[in-house]
Amino acid sequence: MKKLSVALVLVLVAGAAVAAAQTPAGKRVELGTSISYYSVKFDEEEGALSYINIPLRLGWYVWKGLELEPEFHLFIPTGDGAGDMTYFLQAKLLYNFHVGGGLVPFLGGGAGIGNGIPFLGIVEGGEDYKSFTYLGVAGFKYMIGNSAALRLEYRFNRFAWETPWLLEGEKEWGNIHNVLLGVSIFF
Numbered sequence: 001m002k003k004l005s006v007a008l009v010l011v012l013v014a015g016a017a018v019a020a021a022q023t024p025a026g027k028r029v030e031l032g033t034s035i036s037y038y039s040v041k042f043d044e045e046e047g048a049l050s051y052i053n054i055p056l057r058l059g060w061y062v063w064k065g066l067e068l069e070p071e072f073h074l075f076i077p078t079g080d081g082a083g084d085m086t087y088f089l090q091a092k093l094l095y096n097f098h099v100g101g102g103l104v105p106f107l108g109g110g111a112g113i114g115n116g117i118p119f120l121g122i123v124e125g126g127e128d129y130k131s132f133t134y135l136g137v138a139g140f141k142y143m144i145g146n147s148a149a150l151r152l153e154y155r156f157n158r159f160a161w162e163t164p165w166l167l168e169g170e171k172e173w174g175n176i177h178n179v180l181l182g183v184s185i186f187f
Helices: 002-017
Strands: 029-042 049-053 056-063 066-075 086-098 103-114 116-119 122-125 130-144 148-162 172-186
Touching (some): 029 148, 066 103, 103 116
Antiparallel strands (some): 029 056, 056 066, 066 086, 086 103, 130 148
């Protein structure tokens, strides 16, 4: 997975070095959904957990190919003993490049905060939890006309979190690798 990720980033960076900004003509908003494959590995545990999720995202083109893309994850458990409501707010800044034809590679990064960690289709955490992440994003969109695109994206998240059972000021760290395949509609 690491070799594939490095290769993808290198290809996108090389393409970006000769590219110009790309924004769909007259469009300022991108609404998208994806099928998301998660692979989660915590530093102190062996093996990884995997899960499929379907998130929604909203992006705003603020200048040429520069896009601000916030995400809000909210998990509301139901039933007896279901636990606390948890949230995670994440924002990404992406730059979209035009390399000819309908292909639009993008690179970006971002950060997020919350009271849980979004993985396995939920936000795992609770009222006394604190979490933070920084992330890198690389991918591409393949434009279908002027109003839609297919999208493939890789995200690397580096999480830190504090939980009630840790000592004051102590944090746990972990990585989440996320591959998303989806569609976008432009307005």
